[in-house]
Structure formats: structure tokens, C-alpha cells
Amino acid sequence: MQKPEEIYDVAAKLEALGNETRLQVFQLLVRAGHAGMPVGALQKTLAVPGSTLSHHISRLVSVGLVHQKRESRSLICGADFDAMTGVVGFLTRNCCAMEDTADD
Numbered sequence: 001m002q003k004p005e006e007i008y009d010v011a012a013k014l015e016a017l018g019n020e021t022r023l024q025v026f027q028l029l030v031r032a033g034h035a036g037m038p039v040g041a042l043q044k045t046l047a048v049p050g051s052t053l054s055h056h057i058s059r060l061v062s063v064g065l066v067h068q069k070r071e072s073r074s075l076i077c078g079a080d081f082d083a084m085t086g087v088v089g090f091l092t093r094n095c096c097a098m099e100d101t102a103d104d
Helices: 004-017 018-037 039-046 050-062 081-093
Strands: 066-071 072-079
Touching: 004 018, 004 050, 004 081, 018 039, 018 050, 018 066, 018 072, 018 081, 039 050, 039 081, 050 081
Parallel strands: none
Antiparallel strands: 066 072
């Protein structure tokens, strides 16, 4: 049985990804790999206003799916691959576990 804290954490991450723009941001960062992407490149690729993008990135950071670091004058965003793997693992951990106990 999952702990309530784990369920809350995964639910918050999934809720954050339930927004189209945030999902697109996260997909781009996953494709960018461990190097991440500058915020300016994300904005140019997605064609969203800076304040809107900042709001969405902030939400992803707050739930632990994205991290940021400053490199000179650029703010680089990166996907937190451990967090992503944790969500996928949570969703698949007990896959088909009830098949053997199903009544026919």
C-alpha cells in the first residue's frame, strides 16, 4: 500500500503535467536531456509570453519535476529525471497485481 505522502506527491506532479503548456515544457526538457534548455529557447520554441512561461516553469519547479540553474546570464531549466522515473514507477509498480486474485 502506498503512503499518503507518496500519493500526494505523485498527484501534485500529475496535476502539474495536466496543463498543455506545462506538459510541452516538460517534454522539451526531457528531449533536451541532462544539459537542459535556456528559458529563452523554451520561450522561442513554444511561442508563449515570458510571464506565462515563467508561471508554468515555476509550477513545475514547485512540484519537483524541473530544476533551474544560472549559467552566466542564462537561466537553464532541466527535467528532474529521478522525479519522472518516480512517477512512472508509482503508476506501474503494481501493474496487473490483481489478475491472479480475480474471481472468475
